[in-house]
Amino acid sequence: MSENNNRALPKTTEEAKAAESVAVQERPNGPLHTEFGSTTIADTVVQKLAGIATREVPGVYAMGNAARRALNSLAERIPGSQTNVSGGVTIEKGERQTAIDVNVVVEYGAAIAEVAEEIRRSVITAVEHGTSLEVLEVNVNVSDVHLPEDDEETTERTDRLA
Structure with a gap:
């Protein structure tokens, strides 16, 4: 039974949306900061x-x-x-x-x-x-x-x- 307790439970829709929102905020944005690199x-x-x-x-x-x-x-x-x-x-x-x-x-x-x-x-x-x-x-x-x-x-x- 302890093996089942260590498994991650699937995320609820609300948890998935919250995680996606954080990921979007952490991604660089704008023409000078892209996912492929930054321009200074x-x-x-x-x-x-x-x-x-x-x-x-x-x-x-x-x-x-x-x-x-x-x-x-x-x-x-x-x-x-x-x-x-x-x-x-x-x-x-x-x-x-x-x-x-x-x-x-x-x-x-x-x-x-x-x-x-x-x-x-x-x-x-x-x-x-x-x-x-x-x-x-x-x-x-x-x-x-x-x-x-x-x-x-x-x-x-x-x-x-x-």
Whole structure:
């Protein structure tokens, strides 16, 4: 009789459904986590996608704060150097979601609220399509407005140095 007590009893329908529910919850899900393996995405990938998407928005003159822009300007003068497309972008990223902050300079005359909204749309589209990460938020910090006179002053200084 003790042999019969050690055998497992068949599960009731309720027990089977509960076990199946737990199994479904334990399985990885989403396009980055499948039953065949996981995909990880580096922070720099998200930063670059967000940076490129932001630069494509009309009304965005430059990205980053003054120090970042000065450093990028110097780096661009070095032969063979590459443009830093992720400058002005910071992110917080988890396995399935990300939050993005962009720091921009807007051209004079552009409607800042409209430019910011277009940045959000562009960044969300690019990052979600490119990485399958869910973008929780895109915070836009407008650090300056580019005036047409700024270009004239820069040209005059360059002419004096030449």
